[in-house]
Amino acid sequence: MRAVVVTTFGGPEAVEVVENEVPEPGARQIRIRVAAATLNPVDAGVREGVFGGAGERIGLGWDVAGTVDATGEASGWSVGDEVVALVYGVLKPLGTHAEYVVVDADAVAKAPLSVDAVHAATIPLNALAAVQALDLLKVTPGQSLLVTGAAGAVGGYAVQLAAHRGISVTALAREADEELVRSLGADRLVSGAEGGFDAVLDAAVLGEPALARVRDGGTYVGVIPHAEPASVRGVRVDAVEVNADGSQLAELVRLADEGLLTLRVADTYALDDAAKAHARLAEGGVRGRLVLVP
Template sequence: MRAATVSRFGGPEAVEITEVPVPAPGPEQVRIKVAAGALNPVDAAMRAGAFGGEGERIGLGWDVAGTVESAGSGVRWTAGDRVIGLCTGHRTPLGTHAEYVVLDADAIAAAPATLDDTHAAALPLNALSAAQALDMADLKAGQSLLVTGAAGGVGAHAVELAHHRGLKVTALASARDEEFLTTRGADHFLPRDEPLPAGAFDGVIDTALLGVTALAAVSDGGAYIGVWPGQEPAPERGIRVDALDVRADGAQLGELSQLADQGVLLARVSETFPLADAAAAHARLAEGGLRGRLVIAP
């Protein structure tokens, strides 16, 4: 089968389409026939060598939407089930940008019934990241949350989920995104080129990696949650500082799938590319300016 991989680090030109064996599911695993897989910034970071592995062949792709093709023992999923899932790991030999992928059965969930595979594939990594970041922030209904980079994949879902949980949400993004974010649940909007009010929020989810600038906007004893481990600022003023290391969680993903069906979460897709053009998809990602995920389909 074909898969998008890298064996040397670099720009989009480093992405290769290689022939690899079809993976076999072990106990409590499923093999998924891939219909679509979103392209995320983490894939570009892997391609560029941010997580090491020089000389290894590394598979690309974390998000997947498709159908169960076969299953190992002890699995409740059956052939033909339509699912979504998350393949975590920075240096795995096979990712989801492939014709087939094997995942642990507890890493997948039923796909949203209201979404086609292309849009369903944009959900797992970004929605799980947003949900788990909110869990880490541990704010209560009525408290205030700032989301930086709020128009991005993780940021927009953080706005939607925070609103759903009853938080008072302020979205920080480009001025052109104000209408979109207020319709998705932001109570207030701040243009990203304006200074942040000091100590104004009970917590911040800093998807824009503003660091100390975002930390200054958190009140004493509040919470700062970053999305890139090792990039978070040093704690101060009793603020709890942490960074998300997203994990696969099929049960939580199932809840998020239901929220997508209910209209709480909006899966956004900007463009689609065939697997053969995975390098072109990486080049488009590098150009920036996207409002929605790029999706690769075998």
């Protein structure tokens, strides 16, 4: 089978498509024939060497939508099931950017019925990051929440999920994205230095400038573990480390099928054109996700 990997760090030209043996599932695992797999900024970070792993062959890809084609003992899934899943980890020999991938059974959920595999593949990493970040914030109706990067993939899901919980959301985004973030459920948009929020979800990874917008004693949650700024003014500081939770993913799929999550695809690329997809991501300004299709 073909799989996308990096063996040296660098720009999009470091991305390789190689031949690899088809992996076999073990106990409580399944193998998915990949129909679509999303390209995320974390893949670019792996490619650039941000997470280490020099001298290793590292597989790219976290999100997957596809069909179960083999099962291990006690997996609880059946061949032919249409599924989505998150394959967690920055330094793994094979990721979801491949023709087949093996996934732990408890990281899997039934695929949404209302959308195709390309759109379904945008759910796992970004929506799980958004909902788990909101859970860390512990923000409740009546409190003020600012989401930075609200027009992005994680930020957009966070806006919708928070609004669904009855929370009033302020979006930090470009003025050109005001119509988009309002359509996602933001009550208003700020682009200046307004602060005093009870909670900030820093999906744009602004760090200290985002922390400065939190009121004294409020809460800040980032989306990159160990990269969050130091606490000041009694602000509780945390960062979400995404958990591949199949049950939580199933709930997000339900919300997508009910039309409460907007699944945004910017473009699709053939697996063999993975380097071109990385180059497009590096250009910036992508609204929605780039998706690889084997």
